[in-house]
Amino acid sequence: GQNIDQPTEMTATEGAIVQINCTYQTSGFNGLFWYQQHAGEAPTFLSYNVLDGLEEKGRFSSFLSRSKGYSYLLLKELQMKDSASYLCAVNTNAGKSTFGDGTTLTVKP
């Protein structure tokens, strides 16, 4: 099976930087996704990492260390609209994607 852990909640200030961590244990690892989900809406895709290192996309970056079973999502220049739940999902060689419980981020003025 897969075991995915994320902090339940985080709070940060507008304009700041926040790092959301995700640790996982799985067999047949084949990549890790990050999704954003606003309350009452569907998850939307943010990033995908399959090799070690940092992937940058504008204000959002995602990092992966396969040897440590660890990823993080880095959000810079936080905006109020970034208040949402952030979900990491582990993909396996069979193409099966399992989600963590998500981290609820609250951005305060």
Next chain:
Amino acid sequence: DARVTQTPRHKVTEMGQEVTMRCQPILGHNTVFWYRQTMMQGLELLAYFRNRAPLDDSGMPKDRFSAEMPDATLATLKIQPSEPRDSAVYFCASGSPMTNPNYGYTFGSGTRLTVV
């Protein structure tokens, strides 16, 4: 923009009734997932299909749930009989994770099911 279409958006039904949820994946996506989301359990994978073939439905209560993909444009999730504990938001998502993982999956808007 291409989108995943789910119907109905909302469903209220009485315990014991059959519920059918439908999903139209994005054309060209070869993998379709059914997830259920509740406050207590987060996003749970119920079943998924690749090229219309069921690959894994171990997350689904087999005695009452069934998932099918009769053609490439339609995936269905049925609950019979429904129970109050089935109340949740059911999401369908499609993608091609083995060939285009960098685009992730696209989720439908979900079906909010309430069983009373």
